[in-house]
Amino acid sequence: GQNIDQPTEMTATEGAIVQINCTYQTSGFNGLFWYQQHAGEAPTFLSYNVLDGLEEKGRFSSFLSRSKGYSYLLLKELQMKDSASYLCAANYGGSQGNLIFGKGTKLSVKP
Amino acid sequence: EAQVTQNPRYLITVTGKKLTVTCSQNMNHEYMSWYRQDPGLGLRQIYYSMNVEVTDKGDVPEGYKVSRKEKRNFPLILESPSPNQTSLYFCASRRGSTDTQYFGPGTRLTVL
Numbered sequence: 001g002q003n004i005d006q007p008t009e010m011t012a013t014e015g016a017i018v019q020i021n022c023t024y025q026t027s028g029f030n031g032l033f034w035y036q037q038h039a040g041e042a043p044t045f046l047s048y049n050v051l052d053g054l055e056e057k058g059r060f061s062s063f064l065s066r067s068k069g070y071s072y073l074l075l076k077e078l079q080m081k082d083s084a085s086y087l088c089a090a091n092y093g094g095s096q097g098n099l100i101f102g103k104g105t106k107l108s109v110k111p
Numbered sequence: 112e113a114q115v116t117q118n119p120r121y122l123i124t125v126t127g128k129k130l131t132v133t134c135s136q137n138m139n140h141e142y143m144s145w146y147r148q149d150p151g152l153g154l155r156q157i158y159y160s161m162n163v164e165v166t167d168k169g170d171v172p173e174g175y176k177v178s179r180k181e182k183r184n185f186p187l188i189l190e191s192p193s194p195n196q197t198s199l200y201f202c203a204s205r206r207g208s209t210d211t212q213y214f215g216p217g218t219r220l221t222v223l
Binding site: 042 | 155156210211
């Protein structure tokens with residue numbers, strides 16, 4: 001099966017910038033999602049990258065390199081409410097559109 | 112309001128007592144999925160459906176059944192629940208295979 005790897009935990013300071021990396025297997029890859037999940041709640045959509053490059057959406061940006069099987073989520077001007085788990089999910093397409101999730105990165109933002 | 116709903120939100124039951132968790136979406140989405148989420152294991156897909164009467168196994172289908180008789184509904188059935196099925200369950204839907212997936216609020220199931 002496809003392996004999606006991301007760090008288990010990260011800690012950062014309020015106001016800082018943090019980068020959460022995600023690697024995936026490239027065979028059959030269609031695109032990469034990032035979701036945010038607060039404890040006990042449902043994941044919510046942040047971004048979807050299909051093409052190489054950086055996509056910016058306010059304080060959050062997501063980068064994709066298809067040839068390297070690599071993505072990152074960049075969070076700027078961190079706020080306490082950004083403390084959450086961040087899930088990357090690779091779409092392996094085909095008619096079934098198989099979506100494989102990483103185990104998530106738990107981000108703790110400290111004052 | 113576009114949403115995915117699940118019921119019940121919380122359930123405590125005993126081993127062997129059949130249960131159904133309902134899932135409904137109002138976005139006319141083709142694709143629906145069920146996931147379970149366990150500490151350290153992340154989200155794992157149980158079953159998915161690409162359309163009415165079309166369902167297939169995900170990564171962890173053992174002990175679960177699903178049906179898709181109508182486009183909006185995708186119930187998850189545990190015929191004989193066991194303690195290892197204690198988990199947080201999410202239903203999700205999306206329009207197409209490459210579209211954004213929307214999650215329901217989750218069902219926390221405990222099997223004693």
